[in-house]
Amino acid sequence: MTVVITEAVHSGTLLSAWDISDRIALFAFVLSVISVLISFWALILQKKLNTINLQAVFFEKIFQDYFIEKIPSAAKKLSFDNNGKLKSSYREINRTLMEMMEQCMYFYFAKREFYDELKQRCQQLEDKLIETSNEFIENRSKQSEFIHSVEEDISDIVKCINDNYSNK
Amino acid sequence: MNCMAKQQIQLQFEKIITNLAGNRFGRDTYIAQVKGKIDIEEKNIIEIPEIIEDVASSFVQGIYRELSEQYGKERALEIMELHSVRPEVMEKIEYAIRVYGI
Numbered sequence: 001m002t003v004v005i006t007e008a009v010h011s012g013t014l015l016s017a018w019d020i021s022d023r024i025a026l027f028a029f030v031l032s033v034i035s036v037l038i039s040f041w042a043l044i045l046q047k048k049l050n051t052i053n054l055q056a057v058f059f060e061k062i063f064q065d066y067f068i069e070k071i072p073s074a075a076k077k078l079s080f081d082n083n084g085k086l087k088s089s090y091r092e093i094n095r096t097l098m099e100m101m102e103q104c105m106y107f108y109f110a111k112r113e114f115y116d117e118l119k120q121r122c123q124q125l126e127d128k129l130i131e132t133s134n135e136f137i138e139n140r141s142k143q144s145e146f147i148h149s150v151e152e153d154i155s156d157i158v159k160c161i162n163d164n165y166s167n168k
Numbered sequence: 169m170n171c172m173a174k175q176q177i178q179l180q181f182e183k184i185i186t187n188l189a190g191n192r193f194g195r196d197t198y199i200a201q202v203k204g205k206i207d208i209e210e211k212n213i214i215e216i217p218e219i220i221e222d223v224a225s226s227f228v229q230g231i232y233r234e235l236s237e238q239y240g241k242e243r244a245l246e247i248m249e250l251h252s253v254r255p256e257v258m259e260k261i262e263y264a265i266r267v268y269g270i
Contacts, residue, residue: 098264101268102267127190130189133187
């Protein structure tokens with residue numbers, strides 16, 4: 001009887017001691033699993049950031065000159081002659097945008113959606129300028145309206161590039 | 169392909185038009201003025217009227233669209249070639265094909 005009670009008490013103590021150490025081990029295991037998952041997630045995030053940084057380098061390299069000098073310089077020259085015909089200086093805008101598209105062929109492969117959107121916007125502006133050059137717009141107010149609309153289209157192109165640069 | 173015989177197809181537009189733009193207009197022009205005359209065994213030179221001062225890249229893509237879909241881009245360029253006596257128009261067409269393709 002004493003032996004049975006002793007054994008019962010002893011095995012009860014042994015049982016609770018096993019639980020505590022096992023709990024500690026389990027906790028440590030869970031912590032290490034969490035740690036692995038966090039490391040894995042950090043690796044994925046770092047890879048994404050590296051891609052964004054690489055593309056940011058290309059964005060700056062390709063578009064900087066166009067933003068700062070070429071596009072504003074071409075846009076400034078847009079005007080109508082005394083007969084209400086769009087002066088041939090409009091071609092400089094189209095030429096500049098085509099040069100820019102030629103430069104950013106990298107994005108055709110790296111970010112196709114962005115390239116296609118940019119191409120569509122540039123070609124739409126090109127069509128608008130060329131179609132208007134077929135007309136005679138004598139009304140000065142309408143001439144100003146047209147020039148303003150072209151500037152808006154150029155702003156939209158710049159915004160499209162900026163949004164993709166900041167990865168929106 | 170260099171020894172292909174050539175034929176000329178002259179495009180015609182309303183007198184008020186001095187510039188060509190629009191993918192749809194390019195396709196319509198091909199259907200209305202080129203498709204029925206084109207010979208795929210020959211080099212077809214499509215003459216753009218001298219009065220045309222500028223050609224949009226969209227028009228170039230449009231006029232080549234059907235040929236390109238049927239025969240592929242390389243072959244389409246072999247079968248049909250746009251031509252203008254104005255050097256600036258030729259340069260624009262060639263540049264548009266280089267940048268945007270057909």
